Each structure stands twice: as C-alpha cells, then as structure tokens.
Amino acid sequence: MEEPIRRPHLLADVQHSVAGRELREGGTGPLGEAQREVLGQAILSLSHRAHWVGRRDRDYELRREIQETPPTREAHTLLANLLRDPENFARHLHRFSGASMLETLYGHSVTDDDDEYLKLIDKANDTIASSSAPGAALVDFLPFLQYTPAWLPGAGWKRKVLEARDALTEASTRCYALAEAQAHAGKPSIIGSIIGECSDKGILASEEHEIMQLGSVTYSAGTDTTKSVLHSFILAMVLHPEVYAKAQQEMDTVIGRERLPTLEHRDSLPYIECVLKETYRWICPVCLSIPHASCEDDEYNGYFIPKGTAIIPNLWLMLRDPEVYSEPELFRPERFWALSAEEFERTDPRNIVFGHGRRICPGRRFADASVWLAIAGMVATFDIQKARDALGKEITPRVLYESGFTSAPAPFKCAIQPRSKQAVELIGRTL
Numbered sequence: 001m002e003e004p005i006r007r008p009h010l011l012a013d014v015q016h017s018v019a020g021r022e023l024r025e026g027g028t029g030p031l032g033e034a035q036r037e038v039l040g041q042a043i044l045s046l047s048h049r050a051h052w053v054g055r056r057d058r059d060y061e062l063r064r065e066i067q068e069t070p071p072t073r074e075a076h077t078l079l080a081n082l083l084r085d086p087e088n089f090a091r092h093l094h095r096f097s098g099a100s101m102l103e104t105l106y107g108h109s110v111t112d113d114d115d116e117y118l119k120l121i122d123k124a125n126d127t128i129a130s131s132s133a134p135g136a137a138l139v140d141f142l143p144f145l146q147y148t149p150a151w152l153p154g155a156g157w158k159r160k161v162l163e164a165r166d167a168l169t170e171a172s173t174r175c176y177a178l179a180e181a182q183a184h185a186g187k188p189s190i191i192g193s194i195i196g197e198c199s200d201k202g203i204l205a206s207e208e209h210e211i212m213q214l215g216s217v218t219y220s221a222g223t224d225t226t227k228s229v230l231h232s233f234i235l236a237m238v239l240h241p242e243v244y245a246k247a248q249q250e251m252d253t254v255i256g257r258e259r260l261p262t263l264e265h266r267d268s269l270p271y272i273e274c275v276l277k278e279t280y281r282w283i284c285p286v287c288l289s290i291p292h293a294s295c296e297d298d299e300y301n302g303y304f305i306p307k308g309t310a311i312i313p314n315l316w317l318m319l320r321d322p323e324v325y326s327e328p329e330l331f332r333p334e335r336f337w338a339l340s341a342e343e344f345e346r347t348d349p350r351n352i353v354f355g356h357g358r359r360i361c362p363g364r365r366f367a368d369a370s371v372w373l374a375i376a377g378m379v380a381t382f383d384i385q386k387a388r389d390a391l392g393k394e395i396t397p398r399v400l401y402e403s404g405f406t407s408a409p410a411p412f413k414c415a416i417q418p419r420s421k422q423a424v425e426l427i428g429r430t431l
C-alpha cells in the first residue's frame with residue numbers, strides 16, 4: 001500500500017493545494033515560514049531608484065550585481081533575439097524570464113537556448129504547472145482523495161505530482177550544486193549567499209534540503225508569471241497600436257533614440273508606467289492566487305467563515321471591479337494617468353496581482369523591475385503590429401488564454417520589426 005501524503009510542515013494559517021503540498025517534498029510548493037524570511041531578506045527591493053540613492057556601498061554593489069545585472073543583460077538579449085527571430089517571440093520571453101532567474105538565484109549565466117540548466121528546471125516546472133494549478137485538481141476540494149494509490153484510475157493528478165516530484169528533486173539538487181560551485185568561483189547569487197550564510201553559522205547540513213526547495217519554489221514562482229505579463233503586453237500592443245505609438249512618443253521625447261532606457265529612467269516615463277499597470281490589470285498573471293486558509297473564525301459581509309476554511313482569492317475579479325476600474329474590459333492605460341496620491345494607491349494593480357498579506361509575493365519588486373526593463377527596451381527599439389496573411393490582410397489576434405496556474409495567452413501571430421537602422425545598431429552595441 002502506498003504511503004499517504006505527509007502532513008505539510010506549514011503553519012496552520014496557510015493551506016495551499018494538496019498537490020502543492022505533495023510537491024513540496026520534492027522541492028516546490030508553498031514556502032515554510034523560515035524559508036520565506038530568508039528569501040524576503042535575500043530578494044531586496046530594487047524597483048525604486050530612490051531606494052538606492054546615496055547607498056553606493058559594497059552591499060549596494062553586490063545586490064545590484066545579483067538583482068539588477070541579470071534582468072538588464074537578459075533584456076538586451078531579448079531585444080537581440082527579437083531582432084534575429086521575431087516570429088518566435090514567445091520563446092524569447094521564456095528565455096528572458098528563465099535566464100534572469102537562473103542567474104539571480106544560482107549565479108549561472110545562460111548563453112544559449114539549449115542551456116542544460118534552463119532545460120532541466122523548465123522540464124520540472126512544466127510538470128508542476130500541469131499538476132498543481134489550484135482548483136484544477138478535485139483533491140483540493142475532496143482532500144480524502146489524497147490517500148488513493150497513484151495507480152488507480154482517476155488518480156492521474158497523483159501520478160503527475162509524483163513525476164513532477166522526481167523531476168524537481170533532480171533539478172533542485174543540481175541547481176544547488178551549481179550555486180555552490182559558482183559561489184566558490186566568486187559569482188554571487190541569492191542561493192549562493194544563503195549557502196554561505198548557513199555555512200558560516202555551521203547549520204548548512206541541516207538546512208541544505210530547505211535551501212534546495214527555496215531555490216526551486218522561487219524559480220517556478222518567478223518565471224511563468226514574468227513571461228505571462230510580457231506576453232500579454234505584446235498582445236495588448238498588437239490590439240492597441242495607438243497606445244504603443246503614444247508609449248514610443250514618450251520614449252523618444254524623454255530618452256531619445258540614441259540610448260536604451262535603464263531603471264534610472266523609470267520615473268521619467270510615466271505613460272509607459274501606466275501601460276505596464278494596465279497590462280497587469282487587463283490580464284491578471286495569476287487569476288486565482290495560491291489558496292490560503294483562515295487562521296481564526298471570522299465574519300465577512302455577513303458570512304461566517306470557520307477557522308481553517310480554504311480561501312482562494314480571485315485576483316482577476318478584483319482587477320475587473322467596475323467601481324474601481326470603469327469599463328474594466330477595455331485596455332486603457334489613461335485610467336492611471338494624473339491620479340491623486342489616494343487614487344494612485346487605491347487603484348494600483350500591483351497591490352493585487354502579487355497577492356496580499358503575509359504571503360505576498362516576495363519577488364514582486366524584482367519582477368516589476370524585470371518586466372519594466374523588457375517592456376521599455378521593446379518600446380525603444382521595435383514596432384509591434386498585426387501580422388498579415390498570405391493575401392496581405394491583417395490578422396487580428398483573439399484574446400484567448402490557456403488554462404493553468406498563470407495566464408498564458410494562446411499562441412498568436414504578430415509582426416515585430418526594428419523601428420529604424422539606428423535601433424538595430426543600438427541593440428548590436430549592447431552585446
């Protein structure tokens with residue numbers, strides 16, 4: 001008889017999917033409280049320039065090297081890949097998010113799309129995606145099903161999870177060894193710095209497994225989500241050329257055509273900021289956040305919620321609330337333009353898309369900065385338009401999304417072309 005799924009080592013106030021708990025044994029699923037704290041300290045805020053002003057010390061340089069250099073370099077690689085092979089833009093977005101994460105987390109620089117670590121961890125990630133989408137498995141709602149043996153008909157979710165667990169164990173073990181080796185070679189990374197810290201405290205042996213899990217959870221939490229925002233951005237720009245033209249106009253006025261935008265320029269490009277916010281809002285990257293559970297009996301709007309009730313926040317619906325966002329179906333960045341401080345805070349989709357409360361996404365600032373870098377680079381150097389069919393007629397993509405934990409647009413065609421010869425040279429100079 002097969003062993004039942006072990007009880008989670010989680011605090012009682014958080015309940016993720018049963019499948020997610022099972023996966024955790026193999027290196028993913030929700031983070032434990034101690035892991036969260038370590039990660040929260042390691043992933044430091046990066047998005048706001050003011051945060052760094054006057055802090056050009058050694059610590060600053062190290063954080064910058066770990067958190068800012070990989071997405072900046074990968075944003076440049078993304079532009080080069082779009083120039084070389086625009087039709088496969090979705091693949092390049094994937095490489096952008098995966099490679100930025102691999103370097104930030106493990107200190108490994110990806111040099112081509114066939115990178116063995118990228119493939120290894122992506123394979124594990126894909127298996128998780130199909131096995132742990134909240135709500136996708138009946139087991140989340142009928143927990144007794146977790147005791148069914150994997151071979152029984154109908155226990156497909158369990159077979160998938162066990163498969164994912166094996167793939168994850170291999171990926172997290174090898175990536176851990178990679179971060180260790182890179183740290184010895186002087187290449188800093190988040191996991192490398194955590195290994196160093198635990199080693200200094202003499203607790204590495206007991207923490208090793210936790211650190212491996214931390215790495216794989218973070219990688220899987222950060223890649224598809226980041227890619228999804230960029231994918232939705234391209235779809236929105238194909239459908240709304242007037243928005244893209246306005247963003248390009250702002251870019252040209254503020255930055256000019258002779259340099260690429262950097263994070264230092266972010267505050268001076270307010271319209272592009274509105275476009276990014278509207279992209280988050282329009283297609284929420286994680287529609288149903290990770291399931292939580294109430295830690296006390298509670299009451300909300302007259303409903304009694306007993307302690308331990310599973311709660312799945314519907315982030316998508318919050319971002320379509322017509323009382324906050326008028327005509328929510330429309331893609332309209334102007335809704336975020338020239339707001340009062342109160343409106344700015346109340347309507348910012350970043351207060352929703354990254355979750356809420358204690359479990360809020362610890363990578364949110366890193367993600368927001370990475371996505372901005374990629375978007376601003378595209379606006380500066382490419383035209384994004386509708387593709388044409390064999391008869392020269394424009395193809396208008398439909399807004400269709402595939403099911404899964406993150407919202408990925410269904411494949412669509414578009415025409416991505418450099419804006420000018422100057423843009424081509426600019427991209428060439430970054431390599």
Ligand code: HEM
Pocket residue numbers: 029030031036039043217218219221222223225226229285286289290353354355356357358359360361362363364366367368371
């Ligand atoms: C635009 C991209 C991203 C979006 C939309 C996003 C969204 C989310 C959401 C909704 C959650 C669940 C929060 C909750 O339970 O309330 C989450 C959790 C998490 N995110 Fe992100 N995320 C993104 C990128 C990233 C990145 C780049 C990283 C790592 C650098 C990351 C690391 C994590 C981790 C580790 C968790 C689990 C935290 C826990 O279990 O307590 N995320 N994210």
